[in-house]
Amino acid sequence: GAGVSQSPSNKVTEKGKDVELRCDPISGHTALYWYRQSLGQGLEFLIYFQGNSAPDKSGLPSDRFSAERTGGSVSTLTIQRTQQEDSAVYLCASSFPGPAGQFFGPGTRLTVL
Amino acid sequence: GENVEQHPSTLSVQEGDSAVIKCTYSDSASNYFPWYKQELGKGPQLIIDIRSNVGEKKDQRIAVTLNKTAKHFSLHITETQPEDSAVYFCAAPKGGGATNKLIFGTGTLLAVQP
Numbered sequence: 001g002a003g004v005s006q007s008p009s010n011k012v013t014e015k016g017k018d019v020e021l022r023c024d025p026i027s028g029h030t031a032l033y034w035y036r037q038s039l040g041q042g043l044e045f046l047i048y049f050q051g052n053s054a055p056d057k058s059g060l061p062s063d064r065f066s067a068e069r070t071g072g073s074v075s076t077l078t079i080q081r082t083q084q085e086d087s088a089v090y091l092c093a094s095s096f097p098g099p100a101g102q103f104f105g106p107g108t109r110l111t112v113l
Numbered sequence: 114g115e116n117v118e119q120h121p122s123t124l125s126v127q128e129g130d131s132a133v134i135k136c137t138y139s140d141s142a143s144n145y146f147p148w149y150k151q152e153l154g155k156g157p158q159l160i161i162d163i164r165s166n167v168g169e170k171k172d173q174r175i176a177v178t179l180n181k182t183a184k185h186f187s188l189h190i191t192e193t194q195p196e197d198s199a200v201y202f203c204a205a206p207k208g209g210g211a212t213n214k215l216i217f218g219t220g221t222l223l224a225v226q227p
Contacts, residue, residue: 099145
């Protein structure tokens, strides 16, 4: 079946602009996660959605970052007033409830000039 | 909270040799331990996982062992091939498995020399 998809695959923007990154999780997965990965680094947790519960936003680095998940499916990560330090690969993952393997999308490479 | 440490950070082996990557965790309540492989330019891919009710799990050339007493788990790759070259991440659940959130290790860059 289809895996996690993300769009765009690459995004180049100018400092100060807003960007939206999209994630389509695997059908039936109620949990959705966003991570950030800087070049050669590990995975930095950003935000986690589980069903209809309030999202866990504890990993968002600043109030310029926000995310929504509509209808328990598609999610959008928004970065306002982008800064050069926001440049990274943004990864989305989804999973079933409970301790379970997370399945990752291919990521969106964001470059802020 | 959970803390996951991963070693080594880089590992170079000859094709056909075995590779072992080790991770330790801090929360004794943790009950699920996945391993991910990330190739250049791609998202991490789940390759094997183990739950705390077993001590070892194998899938062809890949195996994972878990020592709950010592709170460490290891990834073993036998008969390594050049296509095994990638970054490998271990993970453990934050909150001991009470939530879906995973804490990832810092990664191991495995290079298999032909």
